[in-house]
Amino acid sequence: MTPSRTAFAAILGKDLRSELRTLQSLPAMALFAVTTFVIFRFGLDRTSLSGSLASGVLWATLLFAAVLGINRLFVSEREEGGFDAIRLAPIDRTVLFAAKASALVVYLAALELVTVPIFAIFFLEDAAGLGPLVAVLLLTDLGLAATGTLISSMAVNSRARDLLVPLVLLPLSIPLMIAATGATEPLLSLGGPSYDRFGTWLMVLGLYDLIFGLVGYAVFDFLLED
Amino acid sequence: MYGKGLKPLSIAAVAMLALSLSLVFFYAPLDGDQGFIQKIFYVHVPLAITALIGFVAGGVFAILHLRSNDRKWDAYSYVAIHISVIFGVAVLITGAIWAKASWGHWWVWDEPTLVSFLIVFLLYATYYPFRYAIEDRDRQARYASVFAVTAGAFVPLNFMAVRMAESLVHPRTFATAEGGMPGEMMLTFLCSLVAMGLLWTTLVKFELTAKSASGQVKRLRRALDAPVAGGSSRIAPEVS
Numbered sequence: 001m002t003p004s005r006t007a008f009a010a011i012l013g014k015d016l017r018s019e020l021r022t023l024q025s026l027p028a029m030a031l032f033a034v035t036t037f038v039i040f041r042f043g044l045d046r047t048s049l050s051g052s053l054a055s056g057v058l059w060a061t062l063l064f065a066a067v068l069g070i071n072r073l074f075v076s077e078r079e080e081g082g083f084d085a086i087r088l089a090p091i092d093r094t095v096l097f098a099a100k101a102s103a104l105v106v107y108l109a110a111l112e113l114v115t116v117p118i119f120a121i122f123f124l125e126d127a128a129g130l131g132p133l134v135a136v137l138l139l140t141d142l143g144l145a146a147t148g149t150l151i152s153s154m155a156v157n158s159r160a161r162d163l164l165v166p167l168v169l170l171p172l173s174i175p176l177m178i179a180a181t182g183a184t185e186p187l188l189s190l191g192g193p194s195y196d197r198f199g200t201w202l203m204v205l206g207l208y209d210l211i212f213g214l215v216g217y218a219v220f221d222f223l224l225e226d
Numbered sequence: 227m228y229g230k231g232l233k234p235l236s237i238a239a240v241a242m243l244a245l246s247l248s249l250v251f252f253y254a255p256l257d258g259d260q261g262f263i264q265k266i267f268y269v270h271v272p273l274a275i276t277a278l279i280g281f282v283a284g285g286v287f288a289i290l291h292l293r294s295n296d297r298k299w300d301a302y303s304y305v306a307i308h309i310s311v312i313f314g315v316a317v318l319i320t321g322a323i324w325a326k327a328s329w330g331h332w333w334v335w336d337e338p339t340l341v342s343f344l345i346v347f348l349l350y351a352t353y354y355p356f357r358y359a360i361e362d363r364d365r366q367a368r369y370a371s372v373f374a375v376t377a378g379a380f381v382p383l384n385f386m387a388v389r390m391a392e393s394l395v396h397p398r399t400f401a402t403a404e405g406g407m408p409g410e411m412m413l414t415f416l417c418s419l420v421a422m423g424l425l426w427t428t429l430v431k432f433e434l435t436a437k438s439a440s441g442q443v444k445r446l447r448r449a450l451d452a453p454v455a456g457g458s459s460r461i462a463p464e465v466s
Contacts, residue, residue: 175380
């Protein structure tokens with residue numbers, strides 16, 4: 001039996017290499033996010049944002065851009081017979097969950113690497129809050145990856161694939177958004193970053209990541225049964 | 227088979243509801259600040275607690291379905307979630323009525339429990355389009371169970387997160403209602419809670435019995451080569 005580490009590295013490597021070569025999700029996600037920033041500039045009629053508005057615009061945009069990527073996460077598996085290959089291979093099937101979720105974390109991190117500086121240039125007065133924001137971004141990415149991978153793997157086998165992911169994922173990500181915006185709002189406030197309840201929000205994010213990571217790990221096997 | 231005990235259960239539920247409503251109107255004292263309006267609490271909160279327990283029960287049945295692969299657990303899970311969603315609508319409506327009477331607005335974002343409940347309700351409402359989108363019945367049942375388990379894990383986390391989002395300055399209605407409730411109010415509340423629990427169980431049993439009966443009729447018709455009347459639902463699990 002192939003050790004899980006090898007299988008995990010193989011699947012993760014395949015996904016990242018495939019994305020690097022075809023670039024089908026990342027540029028779209030980034031473009032979507034930047035265009036949404038422009039829409040918010042006009043929708044809110046503001047050229048500079050701080051506090052709760054900044055946090056809200058940033059997180060809403062990142063969430064919707066993430067959904068674009070999540071929609072496409074398992075499409076290649078379905079079309080190229082990846083699911084059958086995983087079922088046949090002598091590996092633990094939850095490796096697919098772990099590998100896909102990790103790939104999604106990488107995509108989200110790459111997305112944020114591009115869009116958060118652009119957000120800062122467009123709307124923020126000073127970039128002092130961006131350092132600690134990295135911790136919030138990372139923890140939220142883990143949570144989005146866990147739930148997103150789970151929902152995506154179910155939606156890919158359904159008829160209304162592009163509808164199902166936003167429909168089911170959005171309510172599930174509300175606690176993530178509550179915690180992420182709660183932590184980000186004081187970081188982006190006008191007078192400079194403040195760390196009001198920062199630790200508490202990070203703990204909530206961590207708890208969400210843990211719970212949904214475990215849930216995903218526990219149920220994923222049932223999803224691959226034929 | 228499911229119908230056994232349905233009649234005594236229904237009678238018990240109706241009797242308990244009648245008892246608790248009489249207690250609400252004739253026995254429970256009037257609340258100091260809210261007056262008569264407060265009495266809707268005896269309907270709203272038991273409905274909410276029962277609905278939430280129902281959602282968790284749906285999750286538990288789903289776990290049993292995944293582990294045993296027996297489709298009857300999927301039917302139990304489906305019906306539990308179904309009745310809880312209906313109770314959820316009642317919770318939101320009674321909550322809105324209470325909010326309008328107490329604070330003058332049909333909806334308030336200040337009440338964390340109501341907002342958390344709205345989010346949970348929205349999540350479980352997606353259960354139906356989710357089931358509908360998956361064609362293969364076997365897979366549909368399995369995925370629906372995974373959804374129910376995930377959603378069940380989500381409920382407590384959601385309540386915690388929303389509560390934390392509220393500023394600690396805002397007064398919480400339930401802090402005044404539950405903490406230091408006089409004995410008469412507590413008794414009335416507990417009676418209402420039992421009544422709603424019985425109502426939920428009766429409705430679940432009723433729906434399972436109805437599904438079981440129509441399933442048997444369909445099977446008999448098919449065996450007799452008679453036309454099978456009515457469109458069969460694409461999502462409701464068949465109960466044997």
